[in-house]
Amino acid sequence: MLKLFNTLTRSKEEFIPINGMNVLMYSCGPTVYNYQHIGNLRTFFFEDILFRVLKYNGYKVRYVMNITDVGHLVSDQDEGEDKMEKSAKQLGKSVREIADHYTEIFKRDIGLMNIYPPDVYSKATDYIQEQIDLVKCLETKGYTYFTSDGVYFDTSKFPDYGKMAKLDISGLKEGSRIEFSEEKKNITDFALWKLSPENEQRQMEWDSPWGKGFPGWHLECSAMSKALLGNHFDIHCGGIDHIPIHHTNEIAQSEACSGEKFVNYWLHGEFLDMGNEKMSKSSGKFVTLQTLMDKGYTPMHYRYFLLMAHYKKKLKFSYEALDAAKSGYNNLSGKILNLRKDISSDEAISSSEKKNDFKSRFLEKINDDLNMPEAMSVLWEMLKDGDLSSNEKINLAYDFDMIFGLGLESVQPEKIETDIPEEIRILTEKRNEAKKKRDFKSADEIRDEIKQKGYEILDTKDGIQIKKSD
Template identity: 50%
Template sequence: MKLRLYDTYTRSTRDFEPLQPGEVGLYACGPTVYNYAHIGNLRTYIFEDVLRRVLTFNGYQVKHVMNITDVGHLVSDADTGEDRMELGSQRTGMTAWEIAAMYTEAFRADMARLNIQEPTIWCKATDHIQDQIETVRCIEAHGYTYRTSDGIYFDTSKLPDYGYLGRLDIEGLQAGSRVELGEKQHSTDFALWKFSPPDQQRQMEWDSPWGKGFPGWHIECSAMSAKYLGPFFDIHCGGEDHITVHHTNEIAQTEACHSTRLANFWVHGYFLQINAARMGKSVGNFLTVQTLIDEGYDPLAYRFMCLGAHYRARLNFGWEALESASTALNRLRAACHSWGTPSEADANFLARFTTEINDDLNMPRALATVWDLVKSDLSDAVKKATLLKADEVLGLRLAEWEPAEAAIPAEILTLAQQRQEARAARRWQEADALREQVKAAGYEIEDTTQGPRVRRV
């Protein structure tokens, strides 16, 4: 089956055809590094990792670009409030630069724990200030900007189809807006460049043709994606919360500058909820990967849990659900390990698996196919080879898993030590008798160059 993906822009599931044969340009909105990522954030990155793995599974060479927002993301989407990085600095007592570095590394560590592949290219907003300035100048040159006392703004009224991605009711938004517009001409207008307050020096600010300041949140993704992938590329990803504001504004900027909608496919993952409410830092109900580890769970159990729901369906987090996922993952690991050396993968099962993953990344049905494989009459060697091939998409590191060695009882270790002492004293008959006692208890002693090793038979 040909790969099909749901495109938010057209509101339809379409056959995927890369713009360049055999190659895929994929851009994913990365984290704002003012705090730890929570597992709701990370569900989106798991979905994007699955998408990348499915593209690779289909034979495409993927150029995956992810940004790091380390400046310009204000508390409010209405371009008001403080910069989240500056707030993080106040909260921690560290500089904005220091917290950006710390939380970037924490995010990468969480990715590794969840076996999320790192992108081909990382791009930090603060490393691309000039690119963002040039993009704003391009938009300005085409007549889509105006100046206020606090920045350069995008005039959304100049784009007849502004808001198409989110199917926004622009007239209704303007009429019913409760946002204090200030000098903004329309409620949907947004900042391209913000001026530094005249009475204070920000930690992060740069000179520009319009004055000292910092870029708006949306401009970084338009500028950096176009730099690394071109002004029209294959797939742009993000969370469902990006649809109506951030991605809508990325498209507007790119239409104004390059006359494209930036990406051929816009693909969005849906929220992880807790108690039927969105998980978020602002409401204080977020859990981190470290929280799961502290509760005794392998982070890959959370990845497995996410695979059990379609990426376009909201998933409610609960400890019972995570426990069930952990149990199922361990069953799959144990089965895979018990099958020994793999041989050749079964073509029929792989075809079924491919059909499911190519149907808009239908991972719940792909997992059902995996369990059918486990219960099948195929030889163990074939089942293992097939499962390991499927794990190229699942990302569960099944080939690496080893069962934990059971703790050896103290009395057995005492007998092994007494035998070693008897051997050292050349009391061979006593040593043999102690070995038999250990064997009778269900253990055996293996003499190695590093000393005796005890294991359960």
């Protein structure tokens, strides 16, 4: 039985799809006006785990993720500039170029992280008509009103507004920002269609029954999920910050138009806690996957790091913690490599009962609201077990890796340095001579010398290994 924490009810619930073994899932993807930072990546990683766990349980998943390439303003509250237009202006490029560029990097990053791509990436700009239709639908049903800058959704007409977020609307701070809300009837009302400013030519604008303009940010997810998954589907996920505004507004729009329940299970991933290194994109200072790679970490190190915490808890990022993950991942790879060597000489001790025991414990953990830390602990316990054969261990590890996604099957032995400088070669020879003569003192001295030159000499069973030091 798969249990998931549903933000709607704030409790773990048994997951029961609407339609048998077919699951419809939507997740809020990136706004492609800039790089995705490692915090964003945490959310996509969490969605990947969810996707993998669903598949592991035998569900057929249709998975849609949107790419926001228009309409996401600098503020969630329909104020300020369009993020895309702003970024384009700064870089002197077209909005399309910006969107394509960052979309590409996003796809590259999640590929490196072993995050499965969705079945469909839906771009907001490819669904303008659907968005206009949705506004029309809301207009017909009397949920909209006009202001001088666009069409707004009247949240007071939707009785359950803010239910999921447990919003206390009367307690929302008034007057923190007023300029644009002057004409709003309620503080929570939001834009469905924004009219282009009269004195400004936008790169992205479309004709609509209400005038030339562009869709409000929240609209795209409602319109696209409706188009690709239907009015009512199983899972919608995203970052925890989306609960109070974005997802709240999506629910209001979608349910107001369709008259049906929108989504059964809402799942939200917690933030990565950067401590002092606060990562607001607006400040331009944030850590990307590339930043980590430049510092000598691999995407799998970061993935392993994320696996150590539960998705619903804040995870404290630090390079110290990332180092721990790096070592952990490297040790794990080493174990896998050793097991592979053992397989041939393995006497197939039959302990299938124990094997099944680990497997069912693992399943229990991943199905308990995607408890990766516990699942990882099962993995390690299994690898250290004294009764299982190497064969069984490696099979289980590969099986578990369908969830972890650490690429264990393709782990390769560390490359042995091939182009060793002549100087090091000669010194290595000299050391061998000394060793043969059992002159260990000078042998050790030479090893130290080599070490100072950045290489390490290791005596192994199979001979000498020369390694470049880190």
